[in-house]
Amino acid sequence: MDTAYNPENIEKKWYQKWEADGHFKSGGKGDPYCILIPPPNVTGSLHMGHAFQHTIMDTLTRFHRMKGDNTLWQCGSDHAGIATQMVVERQLNAQGKKRTDFTREEFIDKVWQWKETSGGTISEQMRRLGDSPDWDREAFTMDENLSKAVQQVFIQLYQDKTIYRGKRLVNWDPKFQSAISDLEVENHDEKGFMWHFKYPLADGVKTAEGNDYLIVATTRPETMLGDSAVAVDPKDERYQDLIGKFVDLPLVNRRIPIIADDYVDMEFGTGCVKITPAHDFNDYEVGKRHNLPLINIFDPTAKILAHAEAFEYNGTPLEGIDCSLPAEFAGEDRFEARKSIVQAFDQLGLLEKVEDHKLIVPRGDRSNDIIEPLLTDQWYVATDSLAKPAIDAVKSGEIKFVPENWDKTYYHWMDNIQDWCISRQLWWGHRIPAWYDQDGNVFVGESEQQIREKNNLSDEIQLTQDEDVLDTWFSSALWPFATMGWPDETQELKDYLPSSVLVTGFDIIFFWVARMIMMTLKFTGKVPFKEIYITGLIRDENGDKMSKSKGNVLDPIDLIDGIDIESLVAKRTTGLMNPKDAPKIEKATRKQFANGIGSYGTDALRMTFCALASTSRDINFDLGRVEGYKNYCNKLWNAARYVLMNTEGKDCGANNQAEDMQLSVADRWIIGRFNQTVQTFEKHTNEYRFDLATQALFQFSKNDYCDWYLELSKPVLTSESSSEAEKIGTRHTLVNILESMMRLLHPMIPFITEEIWQKVKPMTAVSAESIMVAPFPEFNQDSVDEKVINDLTWIQNIITGVRNIRGELNISPSKPVSVLLKNWDQEDQRCLDSYKPFLSSLAKLESIQLLEGSAEIPASSTALFNHLEILVPVAGLIDVEAELSRLDKEISKLENEKGRLFGKLSNKRFVDNAPVAIVAKEKEKLVAAEAALEKLAQQKLELQSM
């Protein structure tokens, strides 16, 4: 083996072999265990959040595969409608072309081409992360069978009247010229203005104050062209007499009524609200109550129309309303129009004032463009009937959130769920299976052909398919059953639905998780998964969200391979939404990573993710942790070298014959500790506490195995006094625990464990082609022996006691010391007789003896272990002052302890009320503290008399 751990030398090699040997294939004789990947966007790349979640999914998958479960990690990707179309359009733009330069078919062809070339990025990244999904079952939401499922679901929901079409106000993204769902709108506070406009009262009416106008306050002046009314609070005494009267809407000279509606808050603004039902969700509702016309003034790019369109609430065009708009505004976009209209009001003397105002601005999550409520025909899913069973599935416990309190978030959204707008005016996606005849009749079915046959439509009747595609999340919602072959009744559906656990982030609980639950229940009657493990969100070391615009993103692959500073700066500063941020980002990056990022390897990265996976909802990613775990891997590497050095070519008791082999107390201890660790690991893993699971593995492998056990093995292997049977026993334990430990560690750190395991395996009785398919260690209670643990605790305490004294008194580790034990009993005598070589070796002793009661006590430095006093005679070794100060520190610590315990025990209420066991324990502690104090005081006296 190389003297140092080099991840790059082992990782790719093993992954290729695993894949070539088919070890990722689903299967196994045991219970089904299935994880569905949250399908990443096909043209995207994996970020730290993915890498984190993938590590957890892969750890679980490998764990269950080794346990023999019928394991499947279902992988695949999402066609990601808007996101993908955006990428391809941007590429065309770079070539000086537009989407509309092509036919729909040509454009879709280009997207498919792009998917073929870029779609491999993610799977390549997943391979670098060591992910072990069943690649043969890799799915894509636009695959033929998945598309078929989408179509069938749509048709059935339409027949159930759960899908319907209607003209309504939707969130319109003017940049993409498509509707988007509520969830895709992000509402944030932004700075803006509140304009106060005078609306002249009609028919010579005057306000109570004698004005011939009302003042309305608005944040969106441009929409006034579509006003249908002015509303006041019905309780507002100022305007009582005006209700039912009219104003003359300036610029368009339309007469609109003054209405009273509870929506208006008389305390806010002027108490008068302009009502624009076609361009504001609130106004839409107000208008509905008062049967106002909907007057649309925008085209799909949010530019002012030359002529507005008026509708009734059922969507039929309204006649008899003067819809002409001033020619001067026609063709202006909303922001230009805003200026023009404010200016026009000003010129007419109708601009009362302008105030600064903070308002909530809705923006598209992809386009970042301001969303425009727009009146259009769209398809909707009615969610009422779907939501109820989905809520019940969580309430009944059939589906469990981990951590549990995410169910509140889920309930809150589900209890207030709105109908879901599923049509998108895009080209890339599942085309809506609806056709229209010339009269506007709708036919929903699998194909034009099938519709004609079913409805007896003659060839003369022309049918045109709906131009729109479905929301990407519509197909994602079918993922749990569509990937398993639905609507066919497949074995996979029987085995893997419901799946075992969904590992995902809280940001897509509504987008994806809730919709999967609704759709899967509706179409299969089963829940999609039994548990939902909601991971934290990976943030940077300062707790900021990682984002391109902040310039703080880390690419997981860069942590694996390393990256030099120039490349990192280049990566972070190219393709910025706002190029002005580049210098700032460059400066911060150079400051943080002066020498770039080292190559840590996949295993170290994975271990870091697991160690950080606590219940916390934010995870601040600390690069220092990765480095620490790389060092840990190096530790394992060298431990393996030590073991091989001492076992290769030697008798390791592979035939397990008891008479050839004698196990030392250390051997039996580490075997027991190993088994306890297996148990602890399984417990925490089953509870998704990967942080605690990692801690248990780290504690065992580093502290117990490397720091203690390997050291304890040395005296056995090197001493002339140890028998061959003892040496065989220790070699056997060294190599077998190492082998088992690799299997225990494998799910989390797959590469290094395979590499070491392959080298160690020949010396053990274990046989498997790969550690991936070797059995996971099983907990064996019989291996845990309390007596052995106690003896080892004794050994450790003597050693630590001596090391302590060495450290405090700066005695060189290379200088052997003599040790005397005072106040010993028979047990101590037995232990000393049995374990002297361990003590001598690990504490570097010249000698160790029991001190007879009558013997003279030399001036010593003392450590205490229960009743036992560990004395290191210090004549000529140390300066007395240092030792005295050490003793004083110790004494003052104990005095505190004693005082606390004494106070507690002299409190009658404590003694009377606390459980007997607790009181007894406290008493014991007090006695021990007092005894220890006495010994230290005596020790101090002796030193002082030197």
Added chain:
RNA sequence: GGGACUUUAGCUCAGUUGGGAGAGCAUCGCCCUUACAAGGCGAGGGUCAGUGGUUCGAGCCCACUAAGUCCCACCA
């Protein structure tokens, strides 16, 4: 406006029926001891955000306060 979460060592975080405050990293000291200097051994460091309550006993339970984060929501 409604809801969720966070506050423990310099940093990042554990702390599971309320009964001895922990880990990793960082810091300091001693060591190149033949697996590992990417290392070993040892040490220091905390009014558990604040106040009050329940209790014999609170980091943990309850109430309030403060600071911070996030989600949902129709205030022009």
